[in-house]
Amino acid sequence: MQVERGRTREVGDMPPVLAETTRGGRVESVHHGIIAVVDGAGRLVAHAGDPDRVAFFRSSAKPFQAIPVVESGAADAFGFTPAELALCCASHNGERRHQTQVAAMLAKIGLGPEALRCGASLPSDPMERARVVAGLVPPSPLQCDCSGKHTGMLAACVRLGYPLDSYLEPAHPLQRQILAIMGEVLGLDEGEIALGTDGCSLPTFGAPLRAFAAAYAALAAPERVAAGRGGAHAAALDRLRRAMTAHPENVAGQGELVSDLMRLSDGRIAAKSGAEGLICLALPEAGLGVAIRVLDGTFRAHTVVVAAVLEQLGLIEPAVIAAILDAHPPVLRNHNGWEIGALRPAFRLQ
Amino acid sequence: MQVERGRTREVGDMPPVLAETTRGGRVESVHHGIIAVVDGAGRLVAHAGDPDRVAFFRSSAKPFQAIPVVESGAADAFGFTPAELALCCASHNGERRHQTQVAAMLAKIGLGPEALRCGASLPSDPMERARVVAGLVPPSPLQCDCSGKHTGMLAACVRLGYPLDSYLEPAHPLQRQILAIMGEVLGLDEGEIALGTDGCSLPTFGAPLRAFAAAYAALAAPERVAAGRGGAHAAALDRLRRAMTAHPENVAGQGELVSDLMRLSDGRIAAKSGAEGLICLALPEAGLGVAIRVLDGTFRAHTVVVAAVLEQLGLIEPAVIAAILDAHPPVLRNHNGWEIGALRPAFRLQ
Numbered sequence: 071m072q073v074e075r076g077r078t079r080e081v082g083d084m085p086p087v088l089a090e091t092t093r094g095g096r097v098e099s100v101h102h103g104i105i106a107v108v109d110g111a112g113r114l115v116a117h118a119g120d121p122d123r124v125a126f127f128r129s130s131a132k133p134f135q136a137i138p139v140v141e142s143g144a145a146d147a148f149g150f151t152p153a154e155l156a157l158c159c160a161s162h163n164g165e166r167r168h169q170t171q172v173a174a175m176l177a178k179i180g181l182g183p184e185a186l187r188c189g190a191s192l193p194s195d196p197m198e199r200a201r202v203v204a205g206l207v208p209p210s211p212l213q214c215d216c217s218g219k220h221t222g223m224l225a226a227c228v229r230l231g232y233p234l235d236s237y238l239e240p241a242h243p244l245q246r247q248i249l250a251i252m253g254e255v256l257g258l259d260e261g262e263i264a265l266g267t268d269g270c271s272l273p274t275f276g277a278p279l280r281a282f283a284a285a286y287a288a289l290a291a292p293e294r295v296a297a298g299r300g301g302a303h304a305a306a307l308d309r310l311r312r313a314m315t316a317h318p319e320n321v322a323g324q325g326e327l328v329s330d331l332m333r334l335s336d337g338r339i340a341a342k343s344g345a346e347g348l349i350c351l352a353l354p355e356a357g358l359g360v361a362i363r364v365l366d367g368t369f370r371a372h373t374v375v376v377a378a379v380l381e382q383l384g385l386i387e388p389a390v391i392a393a394i395l396d397a398h399p400p401v402l403r404n405h406n407g408w409e410i411g412a413l414r415p416a417f418r419l420q
Numbered sequence: 421m422q423v424e425r426g427r428t429r430e431v432g433d434m435p436p437v438l439a440e441t442t443r444g445g446r447v448e449s450v451h452h453g454i455i456a457v458v459d460g461a462g463r464l465v466a467h468a469g470d471p472d473r474v475a476f477f478r479s480s481a482k483p484f485q486a487i488p489v490v491e492s493g494a495a496d497a498f499g500f501t502p503a504e505l506a507l508c509c510a511s512h513n514g515e516r517r518h519q520t521q522v523a524a525m526l527a528k529i530g531l532g533p534e535a536l537r538c539g540a541s542l543p544s545d546p547m548e549r550a551r552v553v554a555g556l557v558p559p560s561p562l563q564c565d566c567s568g569k570h571t572g573m574l575a576a577c578v579r580l581g582y583p584l585d586s587y588l589e590p591a592h593p594l595q596r597q598i599l600a601i602m603g604e605v606l607g608l609d610e611g612e613i614a615l616g617t618d619g620c621s622l623p624t625f626g627a628p629l630r631a632f633a634a635a636y637a638a639l640a641a642p643e644r645v646a647a648g649r650g651g652a653h654a655a656a657l658d659r660l661r662r663a664m665t666a667h668p669e670n671v672a673g674q675g676e677l678v679s680d681l682m683r684l685s686d687g688r689i690a691a692k693s694g695a696e697g698l699i700c701l702a703l704p705e706a707g708l709g710v711a712i713r714v715l716d717g718t719f720r721a722h723t724v725v726v727a728a729v730l731e732q733l734g735l736i737e738p739a740v741i742a743a744i745l746d747a748h749p750p751v752l753r754n755h756n757g758w759e760i761g762a763l764r765p766a767f768r769l770q
Contacts, residue, residue, distance in 0.1 A: 091717065093476055093616035093617070093624070093626075094476075094615055094617065094626060096474065096626055098475070098696055098717070099696050099697065099715055099716055099717035100715050102450075102452055102716070124446065125448070126448055187756075188755060188756075189757075191755040197554070199550070199553070200549070200551075200553035201554055203546055203547060203549070203550035204554045264444055265444055266444025266445075266446070266448075266761070267444065267754065267758060269754045269755055270756075271754055271755065271756045271758060274444075276443075346441075346448055347449065365450050366449055366452070366716035366718060367449035368717075368718060404621055405538060405541040405564060405619055405620055405621065406537075406539040406620075406621045407539075408617060410616065410619075
């Protein structure tokens, strides 16, 4: 896969509309985007738009960034529960329960919240966010959606004897190890991966969207992919995926699409969002990975796009898709609760 | 202008990228959109993308929806100050000062907040929003960004002896009067205007984007446009525009682009945003109107797109544009305050 080729297409080609909003029976807004569905051999199974378009993996990289937490022996040495491993793969809402659990994980490794370098972003949970903004609760890095990931990394560093202060830096041994893992699961040479800085100050990984789908195919059925494409990490990936689907409320939170996809499918879908409109799915039974990127960076189209992808692939039964749409109704309501429009998908997978 | 023609293009044609975000030196997200610049005769002066594409006027319609507040004699009869007239044209942030002023306007017409039918949406002002969510302040329709507009409409109804309970309804005499005004300023027959329901439950108006720019050309220099294109309302439009630019903090609020455009240009720009990524500008000296619609419905690209439009038109001095960019720096920072990317314009007006 040619990153540079993807790059030149970023502005030039015209990506399809994945979803649109309506008002008064007319289209009001549109969300352009790209979809890639890839199997465990890295083959493109279905797509919409240019699957070679480069994106950043952002928080959808978390299950792979958590591999060293398991493989270093840290997860076992510190007695991380499956619920805690799910937090290592999470962009959690900063709900009280999330903060409490991350604090408990830090205590297990003998550290406090001050060891976290993610920054103290506002929680997504509306009530906890309001409490922080109103000054009722002090800001804390525990509230940051990435605090579980950072805690996992600190656990791996403690276990491996790596320095703790510099764990964010691309040159840190843990981050170099993670970059090597990324190369494997993305099916790219390390040099082909573009580096950026994530919201939580860790490195983030730029690659063609199809590479993210390939990584999620490895997460879906790691025992079925080649060693060099993630199969070498099969035990860790299997354990992390099971932790995520067993504790979906710890991967995002109350009312979040990602959590509901895992909960309502009973683990037949593993899902993880990423900043700037990314959502990735692992379908363990079919051994497929799906990457969906809304190019404007927004999230409201995800429900109808994911439902349409699942419907068009025909791999998840209609009752599960109906339950997802029931939990996240694609209607637009105004301040008085009137239904004034809808969200609807606008693509066909090729 | 053919609404139906615009409609068929809504999905088919490919709108240009107006702005993009970068991370690690690469494009991450893109915002597609349309721009129309129109003069007082309704002529297209400059554009990007298809100016016939249909959009909804949403809150950018407010200065025109406020015309009856002035023309009915309500503004004078109830002693509305320029600051209060600005609130009639506002999507305010629901700051305390906004709520207090709207309550005072209601008192002037002998009504209370319960007369407002806009619904009690959460304030945009972060602190006031947090207070409401945390239960420290009860929800109130005064907090709704549209409460000033609704109060103006109630004032016109009281003055004209119209029913108050049904003022939201399309068949209400005030709304029929406003639809007639919309036809004039948009340069359309009433039947060509598509109707939808706005966030605050009032009718909203679907029309080609160039029609919104034409309306803002009338707002810019109403004495210079034909009677049938808004000139018949010249006195009201001139008074409303002056009220907006004299009280920019009442049109949006603290730190808002729309307010800062008016404040930093010293009234040489009148600006009003609309839901789903719309922003409209009136340039009184040149007698031009500008309508910019980001098609995904987001707002973060507005600063760089407005700055680029002003720069490319060459009608506003560079120091003003620099001051706007200085107040709204087009950089992306992460949770630790690190500069990890930027927003930049990506279009040329034709």
